[in-house]
Amino acid sequence: MINKLLHRTPGKAAMALVAIVTTLAATACGVVGSSPAPGVAPSSGSPGCISDFDPKTDYFGVKQKLEYATNFDISYHKSYQVITVQRPEVGGKPESYVLVKCGAPKPDLTGELAEAPQLSTPVHSLFSASTTHIPSLEALGQLDVLTGVASKSLINSAAARSRVAGDQVTEFAPAGTADAEKIVASQPDALITAGMDDPAYATVRKAGIPVLADAEYLERTPLGQAEWIKFFAALTGTEQRAAETFDTIAGDYRTAVNKAAKADPTEVLLSQPYQGVWTMPTGGTVMGKMITDAGGSWAWQSDTSPSSASPDLEQVFTKSGKAKIWITSTNWKTRKEALADEPRFAQLAAYKSGAIWAPSKQVNAAGGNNIFELGVLRPDLVVGDLIAITHPDLEPGHRFTFYRKLK
Structure with missing residues (x-):
């Protein structure tokens, strides 16, 4: 935050x-x-x-x-x-x-x-x-x-x-x-x-x-x-x-989660690296729990630690490189920005498919991201966006609050 x-x-x-x-x-x-x-x-x-x-x-x-x-x-x-x-x-x-x-x-x-x-x-x-x-x-x-x-x-x-x-x-x-x-x-x-x-x-x-x-x-x-x-x-x-x-808020969150619970889990790649180390949400983190509630699955989901894992790029590419959806936590707005940070991202299945998402829809001029402001009080809005990413068929016509698909 x-x-x-x-x-x-x-x-x-x-x-x-x-x-x-x-x-x-x-x-x-x-x-x-x-x-x-x-x-x-x-x-x-x-x-x-x-x-x-x-x-x-x-x-x-x-x-x-x-x-x-x-x-x-x-x-x-x-x-x-x-x-x-x-x-x-x-x-x-x-x-x-x-x-x-x-x-x-x-x-x-x-x-x-x-x-x-x-x-x-x-x-x-x-x-x-x-x-x-x-x-x-x-x-x-x-x-x-x-x-x-x-x-x-x-x-x-x-x-x-x-x-x-x-x-x-x-x-x-x-x-x-x-x-x-x-x-x-x-x-x-x-x-x-x-x-x-x-x-x-x-x-x-x-x-x-x-x-x-x-x-x-x-x-x-x-x-x-x-x-x-x-x-x-x-x-x-x-x-x-x-x-x-x-x-x-709690009622809306539970309603959204109950809807996603009926769908088969969708494999996703989460987060991104910083200085060569990936900050990977585990199943025990708040973000991990929201991804689970949104009907997503990923390689570190079974780890119940409340802290994120720190795999290197090779481990992530091996375990999650084939995931067709990539949900980042960056302020990126374009795929070009992502590739500028790490050229090897081009090898990821999600990069090739174009299904890369970032919570960059509400970022002000100073870099303040509203998912780390409003999103803390309104997890119902966050999980709603995530469900629309992992299971778009459950949220047709969804209007995203925080997330956008990279151009």
Whole structure:
């Protein structure tokens, strides 16, 4: 994922940061318990806030249930909820975040939760380190809370591009390096990571700004990734809308998959090499599961590892060279581009037949590919395209969302 691969380093001008941090500690805007300042922001009179707190009342009329996602969970405690991300990054240890209903007092927590970041919800200002967050915020009608993005140029969504076009949205990592000063000066309610920590985040945390991990890419299933819309619903108080949106996506995905399950599998060649090594999806990867669900078969399908395999070109040509359909993960638009990368592709049966596909239908000028943005929330659209490739007879007249056949 493009934004998931951004690596960032701390900003400069330490003295300026000290001044900013001091100001934040005094104001504690939107943060509960991350600094010495008392508890709840915005005021209890704000929309979505508790106006007359009763400790016996359960303030979560809609409680989210997770069906597919396994890398985070949500628990409810009358006036606050706890989100726990099991793996905030590859090799990371579980992290918990305490989301307190606006207008409720700061909960007195013990044990591991005593040190967990606390923030008031619904939030009014979020910084996002990945374009994968944008479709969820847009689907929830919450783009207005987006006040910072890593890179404006990588965004595909027209609504989001309009939102970030002005100065009201801060761009804090346009070249891939986070600017801690910009983040701290903007005082967002929280920063959502791309599922990777960054040295700059230490400065952000010290400033009292909660840093929350979004690691949907570590989920094992397409619908598990899509269900992270509920993570953003917890932050924005849009639980009912998230449930309705996700249920529709999951239902459409299952309907498409059930249709493909009745067809005989179609042999395909997947992915492409980089510097002589092929990044080959296994049957245990999310992409592998979508190919299986779309009625495709390939030589590495029986490998249940959640990581891609790395065969060399000779192995791929031997095992999959006769496949008549080639589904790549590139931004190629023509067969000439493919051949320029590796002349030996001309030996592949799929190259000879002309059945080469790439998810390059929605790629912006900066190279931002919408399959890695919208496709994360909408696996139903991705698998629909894949079924139309592997079994065109099942999807006559299909209008492709992400994939195109190379010219």
